[in-house]
Amino acid sequence: MDGKAIDAQQRYQKLVKDNAPKPKVGRNLWRAFLVGGALGVIGHFLYGLFEAIEPTKGESTATTLASLIFIGAVLTALGVYDSIAQWGGAGAAVPITGFANTIVSAAMEFRREGLILGLGSRMFVIAGPVLVYGTVAGFLTGLAKVAIMNLLH
Amino acid sequence: MGYVWAFLASGLVCVLAQLLYEYTKWTPAHVLVLLTVTGAILEGLGVYRLFQNWAGGGALVPVSGFGASIARGVVAEGQRMGWEGLFSGVFEYTGLGLAAAIIAGFFIALVAKPKE
Amino acid sequence: MTSKRLGRWTVHFPGSPRLVSAASVVGPKEGEGPLHSYFDAIELDPMRGEMCPEAAERRFMEDACSRAIQQLALTSEDIDIFLGGDLLNQVITAGFTARSLQIPFIGLYSACATFGAALALAATLVDSDWVTTALVAASSHYQTAERQFRYPIELNVQRKPTNQWTVTGAGAAVIAKQGQGPKVTHATIGRVVDYGLKDTNDMGCTMAPAAADTFLRHLADTGRTPGDYDLILTGDLAAYGSKMFRHLVKEAGIGLGNKHQDAGQLIFSPQQKVGAGGSGCACVAVVGLGYVLKQMAAGRWHRVLLLPTGALFSPVTHLQGESIPCVAHAIVIEG
Structure with missing residues (x-):
């Protein structure tokens, strides 16, 4: 490619950037805060509930996560979770309910390609990386921490 | 007050993630991965536990809490069982939720269809 | 030939x-x-x-x-x-x-x-x-x-x-050849144009240079100006891509006047929450064959230039970090 063509490309890329619609960042951040905060309150309520009935702290963590995942799954099945996310953005995507939504929405979407190679194999098409990197990061930090604690003893 | 802190904590993590959506080309998967990994590392450093003491259930809601729970399980089981625990601990606190997600996803997909 | x-x-x-x-x-x-x-x-x-x-x-x-x-x-x-x-x-x-x-x-x-x-x-x-x-x-x-x-x-x-x-x-x-209906008089096949854009969330702006390229070559070949057409209908540049198309054509020294419309902008109203507008193969097909031909039959327009636009990427090339090559074809329809 000659210099002139590269120049034209770069000018155009800048033009597109300059003309891009201004995202309503303030509005989107505010909505993310509201939706994410509301889910935080629900999580806190559940956590308090399970702390009262579960014997250990670890178990109340596990049951809280599971309940939130269940709520996300049901809202996805009812077809409302994507609408909440359209309004709330990251406020709906980042909570663990959104993680459940990635699994359930993919399962629903690819059900039509069959139970095994559709639903079964593509359920984790978006959630997969979260599991992979969450597991690797959790393993490495846990390993480091256990090693350090053993050295100190 | 616990509810106010829970709201603030979860809301602010979501605001940080929304900033990533607004100013980067990252996809939802990228943002989820980043938060999960961050949660795991902060748990390893002992920071996430402090955050959770302050925010209660609000700290468990963003996926960073999921990452932190993985790391917490690895540490707890690693101390209890030795090296096997470093592996089985991954799903100590998250296994219940994951199994719930898989089972719910399976049965929901059998009956519910995506809308237009 | x-x-x-x-x-x-x-x-x-x-x-x-x-x-x-x-x-x-x-x-x-x-x-x-x-x-x-x-x-x-x-x-x-x-x-x-x-x-x-x-x-x-x-x-x-x-x-x-x-x-x-x-x-x-x-x-x-x-x-x-x-x-x-x-x-x-x-x-x-x-x-x-x-x-x-x-x-x-x-x-x-x-x-x-x-x-x-x-x-x-x-x-x-x-x-x-x-x-x-x-x-x-x-x-x-x-x-x-x-x-x-x-x-x-x-x-x-x-x-x-x-x-x-x-x-x-x-x-x-x-x-x-036999029958009633508007004539297809010219066609200019597009070259693949790539201005290095990668954003699949903004296909309109990505495709606009291809539309402008084909359009300008069409005008040069036929010796026509936008004034020779009653309507120049791009395929699915939508709101932001249309703006870029008009800009690129203007930069080449050609004024579109009020002749340019975009099928992606015509097919939906802003209240329908579709973002910048419609897209897809069907967009220019149904607007062209539904709206435009019926308006031509009613005598509103006589000579129309269709300029369907397409982005020739796949999810695989996108993940591999490639930019998006685009193409546009120009077809003249005359009542």
Whole structure:
């Protein structure tokens, strides 16, 4: 490619950037805060509930996560979770309910390609990386921490 | 007050993630991965536990809490069982939720269809 | 044969192949849009009673094709060739439609510019008497495009203002020398243009340079100006891409006046929450065959330039970090 063509490309890329619609960042951040905060309150309520009935702290963590995942799954099945996310953005995507939504929405979407190679194999098409990197990061930090604690003893 | 802190904590993590959506080309998967990994590392450093003491259930809601729970399980089981625990601990606190997600996803997909 | 070439890039059709019939079938959202009264059929169920959206998209294309054939009181036995395409991998909508039509078939792919490629090729074949009647069709479907190019429908993704909404529907037309209808007089086949853009959330701005390139070469070849046309209809540049197209054409020293419109902007109203506008193979097909041809028949416009635009990427090349190559074809239709 000659210099002139590269120049034209770069000018155009800048033009597109300059003309891009201004995202309503303030509005989107505010909505993310509201939706994410509301889910935080629900999580806190559940956590308090399970702390009262579960014997250990670890178990109340596990049951809280599971309940939130269940709520996300049901809202996805009812077809409302994507609408909440359209309004709330990251406020709906980042909570663990959104993680459940990635699994359930993919399962629903690819059900039509069959139970095994559709639903079964593509359920984790978006959630997969979260599991992979969450597991690797959790393993490495846990390993480091256990090693350090053993050295100190 | 616990509810106010829970709201603030979860809301602010979501605001940080929304900033990533607004100013980067990252996809939802990228943002989820980043938060999960961050949660795991902060748990390893002992920071996430402090955050959770302050925010209660609000700290468990963003996926960073999921990452932190993985790391917490690895540490707890690693101390209890030795090296096997470093592996089985991954799903100590998250296994219940994951199994719930898989089972719910399976049965929901059998009956519910995506809308237009 | 060389006499049919005009300038360096353009073909003209002295034999006057005509659009002797045309049909547009759309889904419910398009049916709620401002052009609803121009479509031949509005299907209220986007799934068409099928289990899979891919099967539903085929129903749209099959319906458009049979309507276009039946308008002439013909059967598919009477059609010599079927040229069609869509957005799906391996052009399955057109291929499967051809299976039921049993007309000799060539599947085409120019992404959302496929309808332009089909029209240009059909006019060439009819003009040169290789065939007497050619059927052209193009289709797209919101759900099939989302699942192939983006995400599961129910996933928590916030749409960006530059995102476009894939049109659900199909357009089909029969090209022949014998019969009534507007003539296809010229075609300029596009080069693939890539200005290095990678943002799949802004296809309009990505495709605008291809539209401008084909348009400017078309004007140079024919010696025409925008003033020679009553309407210049780009395919699916939508709000932001249209702005870029006008800018690029103006930069080349050519004023579009009020001649330019975009099918992606016409088909939906802003209240329908579609982002920057419509997109997909069906977008320019149903707007062109529904709205534009009916307005031409009513005498509002006499000479129209169709400029369908397409982005020739796949999710695989996108993940591999490649930029998005684009193409646009120009076709002149005259009443």
